Structures are given as structure tokens and as C-alpha cells.
Amino acid sequence: MIIHDREQTRFEDHSDACLDVPLNKLAMEAAGNKLMVNTVAAGAALGLIGYEFTCLESVLQKEFARAGDKVVADNTKAALAGFDFARQHRGGQQLKPIAGAPRRMLLNGNESLSLGMLAGGCRFVAGYPMTPSSSILEYIAGKSTRYGVVMVHAEDEIAAINMAVGAGYTGVRSMVATSGGGFALMVEGLALAGMTETPVVVVLGQRPGPATGLPTRTEQGELWFALHAGHGEFPRAVLAPATVAEAFVIAVKALNLAEKYQTPVIILTDHHLASSYNTLPRFDLKKVKVERGALLSDEEVSKPTDYRRYEVTDSGISPRALPGQGRALVVADSDEHDEAGHIIEDAATRIHMNEKRLRKARGLKAEISTPLVKRKQKAELNLIGWGSSYGAIHEAVGLLHEEGIAANHIHLSEIWPFPTEAVARALGNKARNIVIESNASAQMAMLIRRETGIKVSGSILRYDGRPISPKYILDNLKKEVS
Amino acid sequence: MSKVTLEDYAESMPIAWCPGCGNFGILEAFRRATVELQLEPERILLVSGIGQAPKLPHYTHANVFNGLHGRAIPEAIGARLANSELTVIVIDGDGGAYGEGLNHTLAAIRRNIRMTYMVHNNQVYGLTKGQASPTSDSGFVTKTTPMGAGQPLNPLALALASDISFLARGFAGDIDHLSGILQMAISHRGFALVDILQPCVSFNRVNTFQWYRERIYKLDEDKSYDPADKMKAFDKAQEWGERIPIGLLYRQERPVYEEQFHALEKLPLVKQKINPLDYGALLDEFT
Ligand SMILES: Cc1ncc(C[n+]2csc(CCOP(=O)(O)OP(=O)(O)O)c2C)c(N)n1
Numbered sequence: 035m036i037i038h039d040r041e042q043t044r045f046e047d048h049s050d051a052c053l054d055v056p057l058n059k060l061a062m063e064a065a066g067n068k069l070m071v072n073t074v075a076a077g078a079a080l081g082l083i084g085y086e087f088t089c090l091e092s093v094l095q096k097e098f099a100r101a102g103d104k105v106v107a108d109n110t111k112a113a114l115a116g117f118d119f120a121r122q123h124r125g126g127q128q129l130k131p132i133a134g135a136p137r138r139m140l141l142n143g144n145e146s147l148s149l150g151m152l153a154g155g156c157r158f159v160a161g162y163p164m165t166p167s168s169s170i171l172e173y174i175a176g177k178s179t180r181y182g183v184v185m186v187h188a189e190d191e192i193a194a195i196n197m198a199v200g201a202g203y204t205g206v207r208s209m210v211a212t213s214g215g216g217f218a219l220m221v222e223g224l225a226l227a228g229m230t231e232t233p234v235v236v237v238l239g240q241r242p243g244p245a246t247g248l249p250t251r252t253e254q255g256e257l258w259f260a261l262h263a264g265h266g267e268f269p270r271a272v273l274a275p276a277t278v279a280e281a282f283v284i285a286v287k288a289l290n291l292a293e294k295y296q297t298p299v300i301i302l303t304d305h306h307l308a309s310s311y312n313t314l315p316r317f318d319l320k321k322v323k324v325e326r327g328a329l330l331s332d333e334e335v336s337k338p339t340d341y342r343r344y345e346v347t348d349s350g351i352s353p354r355a356l357p358g359q360g361r362a363l364v365v366a367d368s369d370e371h372d373e374a375g376h377i378i379e380d381a382a383t384r385i386h387m388n389e390k391r392l393r394k395a396r397g398l399k400a401e402i403s404t405p406l407v408k409r410k411q412k413a414e415l416n417l418i419g420w421g422s423s424y425g426a427i428h429e430a431v432g433l434l435h436e437e438g439i440a441a442n443h444i445h446l447s448e449i450w451p452f453p454t455e456a457v458a459r460a461l462g463n464k465a466r467n468i469v470i471e472s473n474a475s476a477q478m479a480m481l482i483r484r485e486t487g488i489k490v491s492g493s494i495l496r497y498d499g500r501p502i503s504p505k506y507i508l509d510n511l512k513k514e515v516s
Numbered sequence: 517m518s519k520v521t522l523e524d525y526a527e528s529m530p531i532a533w534c535p536g537c538g539n540f541g542i543l544e545a546f547r548r549a550t551v552e553l554q555l556e557p558e559r560i561l562l563v564s565g566i567g568q569a570p571k572l573p574h575y576t577h578a579n580v581f582n583g584l585h586g587r588a589i590p591e592a593i594g595a596r597l598a599n600s601e602l603t604v605i606v607i608d609g610d611g612g613a614y615g616e617g618l619n620h621t622l623a624a625i626r627r628n629i630r631m632t633y634m635v636h637n638n639q640v641y642g643l644t645k646g647q648a649s650p651t652s653d654s655g656f657v658t659k660t661t662p663m664g665a666g667q668p669l670n671p672l673a674l675a676l677a678s679d680i681s682f683l684a685r686g687f688a689g690d691i692d693h694l695s696g697i698l699q700m701a702i703s704h705r706g707f708a709l710v711d712i713l714q715p716c717v718s719f720n721r722v723n724t725f726q727w728y729r730e731r732i733y734k735l736d737e738d739k740s741y742d743p744a745d746k747m748k749a750f751d752k753a754q755e756w757g758e759r760i761p762i763g764l765l766y767r768q769e770r771p772v773y774e775e776q777f778h779a780l781e782k783l784p785l786v787k788q789k790i791n792p793l794d795y796g797a798l799l800d801e802f803t
């Protein structure tokens with residue numbers, strides 16, 4: 035349902051999906067202030083669903099109490115004007131709270147992700163504000179006193195990632211949150227985590243680039259950047275939550291993978307997911323499993339040993355002692371190093387250590403979930419998406435079904451190490467493969483080709499900064515198919 | 517606890533510095549300071565960047581994080597906030613501290629987080645073979661500055677202007693004096709910057725041991741010098757050339773950064789147990 039002021043929008047849609055409300059006029063009449071159009075619109079929304087006006091009244095009271103009685107009174111008048119207008123012009127519906135219904139959560143992607151970070155044991159966060167990730171930093175900072183977290187507003191993103199790596203080295207679960215520009219500054223630190231085998235989680239909330247781009251819009255243009263950022267070669271995981279609910283689960287998984295494989299994990303979200311609200315069943319904290327990987331016990335580190343931080347093992351994972359935990363000295367180095375952590379130059383050690391680090395990718399790959407595959411009988415199309423476009427593709431598949439077109443939906447939310455076999459299997463049927471993504475160069479389509487050899491038949495791309503919608507998919511699918 | 521001796525801080529690998537380099541004296545002063553303070557190596561975390569000086573942690577025994585050029589300070593801050601029981605000492609060159617990482621240096625001074633910052637100031641980039649550094653004397657000719665280096669940065673004045681809580685200058689050629697400064701710095705509650713004049717025998721033919729010996733004098737020998745007087749310290753920070761002061765320039769008490777965080781009041785972060793079930797009330801805020 036769209037509430038708009040035709041005087042302003044010149045939007046000529048007279049269907050049931052739109053309600054033309056003279057927002058400006060009502061705001062001026064009720065409160066003498068054009069700024070109140072938002073409040074008028076909120077009132078109109080409430081009027082449409084026929085909810086009790088007192089509910090909005092109390093919200094306004096709470097929100098504007100600090101600004102004084104007049105502001106509260108004016109806003110209330112403005113809200114009532116919108117409410118009454120909607121009741122008079124489209125007052126059919128009446129919603130009532132259902133007594134005894136389980137309470138659901140209302141939250142957005144960044145809030146869900148932040149909750150996952152906290153419940154998953156992240157105790158150190160550093161960052162420098164940048165849309166769309168600032169709200170993660172702000173949310174966690176707001177909870178830091180009560181929940182024992184340290185959030186540092188760093189001097190820049192370079193400092194932020196290096197702080198998080200320092201905290202990770204000492205054994206505290208740590209995280210940074212930023213957007214493309216900030217991530218660009220973090221890239222050297224990402225490689226540092228790879229070389230020193232330090233767990234760290236990076237939240238990369240994408241927005242359209244390059245450079246400052248469209249700061250308050252959305253895009254999925256940094257898939258290849260996330261996959262390849264960092265000089266030299268080291269293992270990493272890249273996870274891209276598809277939904278608000280999944281952001282919580284993936285935050286926990288990212289923290290676990292980072293510690294188990296002692297390497298950086300990137301969570302790739304975007305402005306669309308960050309700020310999309312969902313109502314969801316309350317998260318089940320009993321399902322949150324904290325897996326810390328190979329940590330030596332206090333007993334094991336109690337003697338002054340010749341502890342080797344980078345002991346070469348079959349899995350590539352060296353058991354971790356923490357500095358100050360016992361008497362073992364923990365030596366970590368960004369130079370190439372020997373097993374003890376000391377700087378080296380010789381070729382044989384270099385080869386050994388390089389292979390040891392890269393071997394960790396094998397175990398990591400086995401941890402990656404296969405893509406979600408929703409099949410339809412006799413499907414003619416495979417619609418393939420990743421990350422935040424899940425909802426739009428899901429809805430588009432339903433609309434296509436109504437038109438008599440059967441389409442499978444294949445969705446990746448854990449992207450690297452690439453689930454090669456599962457993707458090849460999902461795309462290997464007779465249906466046409468169409469990748470849908472918010473970027474101009476079809477980055478997922480390229481990745482699929484690189485990893486599986488499958489060349490998809492087409493792509494639906496959106497790069498105007500707006501989220502992919504079901505209508506956008508259908509309109510473009512028609513062009514693609516015709 | 518058994519007594520800590522110089523043996524505990526012995527070399528753990530062969531030293532690759534040029535014979536005669538000022539870094540040897542600094543390493544020795546560091547060892548003496550930790551032994552004087554009876555600090556066990558396992559309680560110390562040495563964090564360093566990249567350069568000749570930042571190799572120091574490899575040449576002794578302690579916990580070590582040898583990170584990136586210019587980024588040792590943020591790495592150390594993360595470690596210190598995560599485990600506030602560690603004695604954190606950061607070792608850098610002048611290039612890392614005053615060039616690549618200057619933003620971090622100033623931010624750390626401002627925050628006043630508890631750690632010691634040893635900057636081996638040889639006024640040149642040693643590791644990369646002799647290019648000018650931010651503290652090279654004006655006119656210093658190197659391969660990247662064939663016309664001569666420009667106006668040098670004054671790290672002491674800059675630190676004072678940022679309201680540093682502990683500021684000292686040492687000399688690699690006076691090990692006992694430097695060890696005394698390091699002991700004061702390590703014991704200080706707050707951020708302690710120790711700028712250390714370090715002759716580089718390979719790439720700096722101007723600021724040699726001899727050159728320094730002819731110019732330096734000790735502030736502590738002047739009974740009238742009061743290290744609580746910031747304006748006096750400013751005056752001393754301007755002295756360079758004919759006479760160069762070493763010793764404690766300035767010290768004050770200021771709230772330390774760690775105290776801002778309620779999360780650190782009872783236990784260091786690293787010792788706090790993780791229990792997902794503790795977060796139920798947070799979920800309720802969204803229902
Ligand atoms: C990002 C980055 N830039 C440049 C370098 C190359 N580099 C290594 S050490 C150094 C300067 C060393 O000078 P200084 O910090 O004064 O230490 P010194 O060797 O003199 O002790 C440079 C430029 C690097 N390692 N990383």
C-alpha cells in the first residue's frame with residue numbers, strides 16, 4: 035500500500051494499492067507546519083488498518099517529550115488528521131491485536147546481525163561510522179555497559195581492523211563493521227589476519243560505489259572485492275545472509291569459523307538488508323553454539339614451553355595458546371615466519387608455512403552450507419540469487435507460477451569457499467539459468483562460471499541503487515526471455 | 517616466583533642488525549628495565565610494526581605481535597583492551613610512529629591508554645635502505661629526497677600539544693639512563709612515549725653517536741627542571757641542534773582510557789565467559 039500526496043508526486047495510480055492523502059495541506063491545517071507531513075502519513079497508515087489511535091499517541095508522546103508539550107500536541111493533531119482522513123476515505127479494514135498470540139520480534143538486518151554477534155560471544159568491536167553499517171556500531175556501543183562489550187570508535191578504519199586483529203590475537207572474539215570505502219582501507223589488515231592466523235570478522239555492508247557512490251542506497255557490487263581483497267594468498271570465508279533472520283545465524287557462524295580456522299571471515303550484507311524490517315519468531319538462544327576451535331587448556335600452557343604458535347599440522351590448524359594464559363610465549367608475525375613465529379627468509383620454511391595456511395581452506399569448505407534450492411515441477415527456469423535479493427526472487431517465483439511459468443529458486447548465502455558441487459548439481463538440469471543480482475557486471479554469474487564451468491543463459495542486473503523488486507524481476511525476465 | 521634475570525630475556529634468534537647499530541643499546545636497556553621491574557616475559561606483550569627497530573621483539577623473550585608498518589599502536593590497543601592484565605610495550609621506528617602511523621600515535625596519546633611506546637628515532641628509514649623519515653633534519657639528502665628533506669616533524673612538541681601524560685627522550689648510547697626512563701615509562705599509568713635517539717650507522721652519516729654525544733644533556737641533572745611544567749617542557753621540546761635534552765620531559769596524571777569501559781571493571785575481556793543465554797532480555801526489547 036502506498037500513501038502519497040498526488041500534489042507532490044504527480045503519481046497517477048488510482049488502484050486500491052494507493053491512497054492519495056493531501057499530506058501537505060493536512061499538516062498545515064492541523065499543525066501549521068509542513069514538517070509534520072511524516073506524522074500525518076503515519077496517522078494515515080494507522081487509519082488504514084483501523085488500529086487504535088492511542089497507540090500512535092503514546093509513541094509520539096515518548097518520541098517528542100524532550101522537545102516540549104507544544105511539539106507533542108502539534109504532532110498528535112497532525113497524526114489525527116491523517117488518521118481521520120484514511121478512515122473516511124478507505125476505512126474498510128479493522129485490525130485488532132490477537133489475544134494470547136506469541137509475541138514476535140520486529141527488527142532489521144543490522145539489528146539481527148548485532149544480536150547474533152552479541153549472543154555469539156563477540157566482545158570487541160571497533161569501527162568508524164559509515165552507512166549502512168554505523169547502526170551496528172551504535173547498537174553494540176549502546177549495549178556495551180550492560181553486556182560486557184568494548185566498542186571503540188577508532189580514528190579510522192585502518193585502526194579499527196588492526197585493533198580487532200590485536201584483540202583476536204589475545205583470544206577475544208572481535209569484529210569490525212564498515213562499508214566499501216572503509217573496507218578498502220582495511221584490506222592490509224585483512225591480510226594481516228590471514229598471515230598471523232588471527233580470527234576476525236568483518237561486516238561489509240555494501241552500497242553503490244565506486245568511491246563515495248550513492249551513500250544511502252543499495253548494491254551488491256563488492257562480491258569480487260570481498261573474495262579477493264588482501265595481498266598475498268590466505269584462506270577466508272565470505273557469507274552473505276539472505277534474510278533478516280539469517281543475519282543472526284550467520285553472525286554466530288562467522289565468529290565460529292573465524293576461530294576454528296584462525297582466519298578472517300567476511301559477512302557481506304548491503305543497505306537493503308541492513309535497513310529492512312521483518313517480524314520474526316523470537317530467536318532461539320539455545321540453538322546458538324559457540325565453537326572456539328583448537329584452544330590449549332590452562333593446564334597445557336602452564337609450563338614454560340617452547341610453544342610453537344604455528345605448529346605445522348595436517349589440517350593446517352595450529353592449537354592456540356593465548357598470551358598471558360600461562361607460561362607459553364605466543365609469538366605472532368606478519369613477516370613470513372617459522373613454527374615458533376619468528377621471522378624467516380628461507381625458501382623451504384616459506385613453502386611449508388604457505389601450504390599450511392592454505393590447507394585450512396579444505397576444512398573451511400566442508401563447513402559451507404549448500405545453496406537453498408526450491409524446485410518446481412517441470413521448471414523452465416532456474417532463478418539464481420545471493421544475499422539480500424532472497425525475498426524479491428521468492429515473490430517473483432510465486433507471481434510467475436500464477437502466470438503458469440514454473441521456476442526453481444536457487445539461493446546462495448554462503449559463498450566462499452564456493453560450494454562448487456552443490457551449485458553445479460542445482461544448475462545442471464535443463465532449465466535456463468538466470469542470475470539475478472544488484473550489480474552491473476554479473477559478478478555471481480562470473481563466479482559460477484569460474485568455479486563450475488557453467489555459463490548461465492542470462493542475468494537480470496540492477497545497479498540504479500534501488501533494491502531488486504519482484505516487479506523488476508518480472509519485467510526484465512520478459513525482456514530476457516523474448 | 518623465582519627471580520627474573522637477564523637470562524629470561526636472552527636472544528631467541530640471531531640478530532640481523534648491522535654491527536654498531538644503536539638498536540643494540542636499546543635492546544640492552546629494555547632487558548635491564550624489565551629485570552629491574554621483575555616482570556616475567558609471559559606477562560609482557562611486545563607489539564611492533566615493520567622496520568629495523570620493530571624486529572626487536574624477535575631478539576628477546578616475551579609474547580609478541582609483530583604486525584604491520586605503522587599499525588602497531590592499534591594492534592596494541594586491541595590487545596590491551598582485550599587483556600588488560602598484559603603489560604603492553606610497543607616498539608616502532610620513526611617512520612612507523614611519525615609517518616605511516618602518525619594518526620594512530622596522536623589518537624593513542626589523546627586516549628591515554630596504558631602502554632609504553634618506544635620509538636627508535638634514527639631519523640631515517642633503515643629497513644628500506646636509507647630514505648628520509650619525518651624526523652630527518654632539514655636538507656638531509658637521500659635517494660627519495662635528492663633536493664634534501666623538508667621541515668622535520670617535532671614529535672615531542674606534537675605529543676605535548678596533544679596533552680600526553682608521559683613524555684621522555686632517551687639515547688641509545690646511554691644504556692643505564694635509558695633503562696631508567698623505560699622503567700618509569702612502564703610503571704606509568706597511561707600512555708608513555710619514549711622517543712629514543714638511535715644512531716643508524718649505515719644510512720645516517722649526520723646524526724652519529726659522536727654527533728649526539730657532543731650535544732645531549734640530561735634534564736634530570738638540572739634540579740630546577742620540573743617535569744610537571746608543561747610550558748617548560750614545550751621550551752625543551754624546541755631545543756635541537758646545539759643542545760639536545762634527554763630525560764623525562766613531562767608527566768601528568770590523566771584518566772586512563774581503559775577506565776571508560778565498564779566491561780573491563782571486574783575481569784579482562786578474555787576471561788569473561790561466553791553464554792548465549794544471557795541475551796534473552798535483549799531479544800525482548802524487539803518484541
Ligand atoms: C604499508 C607499507 N609501506 C611501506 C613498507 C615498507 N617499509 C618497511 S619499514 C619502512 C620504514 C622503516 O623506517 P622506520 O619506521 O623509521 O624503521 P627503521 O627501519 O628505521 O627502524 C618502510 C617504508 C611496508 N612494509 N608497509
Ligand code: SF4
Pocket residue numbers: 532533534536537538539568569638642643715716717718719
Ligand atoms: S640499517 Fe641502520 S637502523 Fe638498520 S640495523 Fe643497520 S644501522 Fe641499524
Ligand SMILES: [Mg+2]
Pocket residue numbers: 567609610611636637638639640641642649
Ligand atoms: Mg627509522
